[in-house]
Amino acid sequence: MDETRDLRLTRLIKAPPAALWRCWTEPHLLCQWFSPAPVETMEAVIDPRAGGRFFTRMRLPEGEEIASEGCILAAASQEMLAFTDALGQGFRPLGQGFMTAIISFTAAEGGTRYSATLLHADPEARQQHEDMGFHEGWGLATQQLAALAAKIKA
Structure with a gap:
């Protein structure tokens, strides 16, 4: 990790990797936790394989909707998922992307x-993401993820 360009959130979640994997890769589950409340994820499409589509549509409390198109770069069931908004399905360039996310699930006591x-891409983009509320937003979404994962069967 390059601390000048990257952001990281790490938590111990009381659920097995298989449950977290399901929450990330099954659209009906992803919609339940992906956006920090009161933002809602209205739609999700995820094809968890290299080149697969990763799409979400969120609704802000004021009613505005935001769609995000992306591409799965790598996926290892119950271990890791990497995606970017720089590419679309099939690795088709989308124009200027903002980030690449690497999500990892490691079994722990x-x-x-x-x-x-x-x-x-650069320290400015990292700072912009931090200023948008990365830690608060991703932190709240991760709490929502943990609560959902604890309830589902792996």
Whole structure:
């Protein structure tokens, strides 16, 4: 990790890696936790394989909707998922992307060591993401993820 360009959030979640994997890769589960409340994820499409589509549509409390198109770069069931908004399905360039995310799930005593590392092109993009509320937003979404993962069967 390059601390000048990247952001990371790490938590111990009291659920097995298989449950977290399901929450990340099954659209109906992803919609339940992916956006920090009160933002809602209205739609999700995820094809967890290299070149697969990663799409979300969120609704802000004021009613504005934001769609995000991306591409899965790598996926290892119950271990890691990497995606970017710089590419679309089939690795088709989308124009200027903002980030690449690497999500890892490591079995640990008491659950799963969960890590989200977000890579940015330069320190300015990293700072912009931090200023947008990365730690608060991804932190709240991770709490929502943990609560959901604890309830589902792996």
